[in-house]
Amino acid sequence: MERFERAAVARERCTLGENGAGELEDFEALVRLHRPRIFRFLLASLRDRETAENLTQDCFVRAYQARGQFRGGASVATWLMQIAANLLRDHESSGRLRFWRRMLRREADVADLGAAVPDRQQSPEALAAIEEQVRSIWRAAADLPTRQRTVFLLRFVEDMDLLEIAAVTGMKEGTVKTHLFRALQAMRARLEGKK
């Protein structure tokens, strides 16, 4: 799945590189290709399926409206992720019930992720340990500030490199590094604190 996605994104990059930025005609195919990534990022950030779906939809609507303005300076994946990150930031800063929502989703969704560990062919003890680690990271990610969490998720879930993250978040590379470092420090502290 992951490999297929990467290959597809790479192919997309190639076509875009060849044909330039104007070739966004087959928007349906674009949506089909990029929707899982955008949705995953937003879901991991928001921890709320409904909101994540809405924001994903908004993201593609905005992309469709602005498809004439796409300069082709970055890949379409980066561009879409940038839109998603902007939407996420707007949503987070404008959410009036942010506090309560955060409280609620902490209660609701934390347990889900531990059970979602895909690699089931391990001993129960190892599996339990892995689930425990995943939960720890998940809780730690919930406590991170929005920017740090965004950078962290982009880096370690979406496997983007620092330049891409910088393009998506609109930050300089150094700033991205700093946020990433602080996020990892928090993770490490949480993991060791658990021991």
Next chain:
Amino acid sequence: MYVIGSLGTEEGQHAEGCADCQAKIAKLAGSLAHFRGAVREWSDRAGAQSRAAEPRFGVIPAADHLERLLLPSLETPWYRSLWSGLRDMVDGPALLDVTARPVLVREIWGQYKPRKRSFVMSLAVQATMLGGLVWAFSTNAVQRQVKQVATLILPADVDAYIPKMAPQKQGGGGGGDHSPLPASKGRLPKAALKQFSLPTAVVNNPNPRLTMEPSIIVPPDVALPQVNMAQYGDPLAKIGPPSNGPGSGGGIGSGVGGGVGSGHGGSYGPGDGIGIGGGVFQAGGGVTAPTLLFKVEPEYSEEARKAKFQGTVLLYVEVDPSGRARNIRVVQSMGLGLDEKAIEAVKKWKFAPGKKDGKPVTVAATIEVNFRLL
């Protein structure tokens, strides 16, 4: 090594050399890898859920979908919508331009022509039913049955169909020849329905050529006062020298006409017409009963009150055409002065008189006067 983060060069070199640090890094990297897998798995599941929940997503092409989403009305900026909202508040909502025009359509019930077949069938069925009824009633058996039934109708007002009874106890007579003396006592002439010669007490023509016994016009079944005397006269008058009385028109008495008495006509008594005057009717048979209009409660006598005496006094009264009770007699007495009190009260009563043929007449009635102690 992004896992480590942004580290200085020295720290990086230290980390590469230090096994402890390497173990830490490996552990964190492993955890992060697991985390990434978990998040992806979770996201895939959630995405699958949402796709299952929206089956239309795959049917409608995304471009089409987006075109629909991007109707210009959806994307009006806030200041414009605010302005239009304010304008609507002031002016009321803008009226729609009606571009549709009315077209003539056929009437709902006129869409189908009447079907010949059903019309013919309906006609046939109804004609058959009508013919059947006519045939059924024209058969001999039915007609015989119908003839045997005689319809009896009871008229609502039977009174008009009852044969009028001969007037009883009505009328009166009078007469006289303007003589200065009152009418003398004597026997009444015979009762007859026709009067050929007038009764006279004083015989002015002792030898008439045509002898005819005088009579008064009274129905034959009326009982007349009888006086055993030879000459004619008024049976209720005083005995005196024979006289026809101060009346006029022949006959005997103070009245007018050929009868006997103080009334008018050829009969006897104080009344008017045929029969004996001053009669009293009984209610019924074309005579309506008098009805009470005004009533005075009788007083208790002192003795009866002390004795705590209760009961009913039955009175016979005659209600005259003016509505007053006359000729009051006690039929059933109670005593202790209650009879007198009852008569005293009934005398003050006012009646609507009984009527015969629309005219008020004297009607006899029986009145119960109850005496009850409360």
